[in-house]
Each structure stands twice: as C-alpha cells, then as structure tokens.
Amino acid sequence: MTEEQLQVLVERISREDFGLKFKHRAIFNNRLRTTGGRYLLRSHNIEINPKQYHFFGEEALIGIIKHELCHYHLHIQGKGYKHRDQDFKMLMQKVGAPRFCDVVPGTVNMSTTTHKYECQTCHLQYKRKRKLDVRKYVCGKCKGKLKKI
Incomplete structure (x- = not known):
C-alpha cells in the first residue's frame, strides 16, 4: 500500500464512520516499533506503522486508523481526546475502534x-x-564486590 492509498483510505473511513472530513496528512512511519500509529497534536497528521499492515492485513490497519481518527476528531473539536477521557471511550465504542493493536513479531524483547x-x-x-x-x-x-555472570 502506498501513502496515497493510505491517505484515500483514511479520508474514506473518516467520512463514512465519523461523518467528518479528514483535512490533514496520513503517512507511514517505519520508525514506529511498539505502537500501531500515532496522532500528532501540533500538525494534526496521523502516522501509521507499516509493519502492522504487512503482518496483520487491511482489517488491522483499518482498526488502527479508526483509533487514531478518534484522537484526531476529538482534539479538533476541543473534546477529551486522551485514552482516559470519557468522550474518547464513547467514540471508540461507537465506531468499533480497538483499544490496542497486535504486537509485531520481533519488536518485544524476549x-x-x-x-x-x-x-x-x-x-x-x-x-x-x-x-x-x-x-x-x-x-x-x-557490601561485597559484584561480578557479572
């Protein structure tokens, strides 16, 4: 999937599931390791971990996009956009966004x-x-000396 296809997918999900337009950029970020995606407060852009798409497919990617769009739309509207906020929890439940994403193999220390x-x-x-x-x-x-074993 290219970044252009990702942008189109995010705009479509925002329009269909949230009834609102997504006016910023959605990009892949290869440096993300332990998270599926992130919403950037200053630029309002959304970054997605491409490994999630490669390992778990489009359905997992759509879940991550919905989760990040919950942050995005609530922050733009001036409502509670953090994980602990009631507005966030209610919107996630309404659109069916997952709370967590699956762990990409090889990213967690054994x-x-x-x-x-x-x-x-x-x-x-x-x-x-x-x-x-x-x-x-x-x-x-x-107070004895230590040695590495």
Whole structure:
C-alpha cells in the first residue's frame, strides 16, 4: 500500500464512520516499533506503522486508523481526546475502534533481564535490565564486590 492509498483510505473511513472530513496528512512511519500509529497534536497528521499492515492485513490497519481518527476528531473539536477521557471511550465504542493493536513479531524483547550479577562474598544474585558498573556498585546486603555472570 502506498501513502496515497493510505491517505484515500483514511479520508474514506473518516467520512463514512465519523461523518467528518479528514483535512490533514496520513503517512507511514517505519520508525514506529511498539505502537500501531500515532496522532500528532501540533500538525494534526496521523502516522501509521507499516509493519502492522504487512503482518496483520487491511482489517488491522483499518482498526488502527479508526483509533487514531478518534484522537484526531476529538482534539479538533476541543473534546477529551486522551485514552482516559470519557468522550474518547464513547467514540471508540461507537465506531468499533480497538483499544490496542497486535504486537509485531520481533519488536518485544524476549527476555526482560539481560544482565546477571553475583556478589563474590554472600553469592546473592541480581538480575538487571541495565548494565551495572561493577567497579562503582556493591552488594546491597553485605557490601561485597559484584561480578557479572
């Protein structure tokens, strides 16, 4: 799907499901990883993750577009456009927009802990997402030296 086809699709969904015109740009953004799309408050443009279309098809893409159009139209009208706002929740339910999108394979870390450390004195083990400088940090239990395992 090209960006021109995406623009036409967004305009059609906006007109048919919301009864309002979409007057800004809809583009693909290859840098999006963990989200299906996003609505930009300053420019009012909508960015869509192209991987969602490639992995899950047009139906998933339409759901993402509806979700982002809920943000768009409510923000333009000066109503509550955030996920926690009642206006947003009601409009999403009315148009059948999903709250979340599917996770693209390969975008989520398989393991949440990548670094393991052990105290050389009491042998207490630490699991951390971020790397520690073992010259700077010591064991919280006995103040012994840490080593990476």
